[in-house]
Amino acid sequence: MSSAISAVRRLQFCSGHRVYKHESKCAHLHGHNYVVFLHAQMAASLRESRGGLGLDELGRVIDFAVLKDRFAPWIENNWDHGFILWEQDAEAIAALSHMSDQKLFLLDANPTAENMALHLLNVVAPVVLAGSAVELTRVVLWETENCIVEVGR
Ligand SMILES: [Zn+2]
Numbered sequence: 221m222s223s224a225i226s227a228v229r230r231l232q233f234c235s236g237h238r239v240y241k242h243e244s245k246c247a248h249l250h251g252h253n254y255v256v257f258l259h260a261q262m263a264a265s266l267r268e269s270r271g272g273l274g275l276d277e278l279g280r281v282i283d284f285a286v287l288k289d290r291f292a293p294w295i296e297n298n299w300d301h302g303f304i305l306w307e308q309d310a311e312a313i314a315a316l317s318h319m320s321d322q323k324l325f326l327l328d329a330n331p332t333a334e335n336m337a338l339h340l341l342n343v344v345a346p347v348v349l350a351g352s353a354v355e356l357t358r359v360v361l362w363e364t365e366n367c368i369v370e371v372g373r
Pocket residue numbers: 237238246250251252
């Protein structure tokens with residue numbers, strides 16, 4: 221069991237998507253103003269040598285600005301003001317490919333909030349946090365104010 225302290229950075233982005241083969245309206249191309257909460261903890265291997273709480277010399281998990289600097293460029297470059305589609309959604313990919321210069325991100329799973337949060341946790345975080353003292357332990361993604369997913373390790 222871990223009693224480590226988490227630092228949480230909130231970021232916002234706007235993206236279009238559709239949920240391929242959704243039974244109802246989410247099958248249509250549409251978008252959301254997403255809000256993501258990124259929960260970071262000091263890596264377990266470092267925590268033990270620092271008294272167990274997982275704080276640096278200044279008493280922080282990590283500077284909040286560092287979390288923004290690591291994640292915001294990835295989100296801006298890949299998801300913000302772009303479309304996120306499942307790489308198997310050939311119909312929507314073909315439709316958007318007719319547009320010149322349309323920003324498109326192909327996800328290896330249907331772009332539900334759950335799969336987007338998992339992508340941030342398992343694929344993006346290990347890359348953008350490489351070389352830092354922290355690891356991402358939890359992602360909370362708001363698709364709307366009422367529809368929220370949480371994934372963690
Ligand atoms: Zn949606």
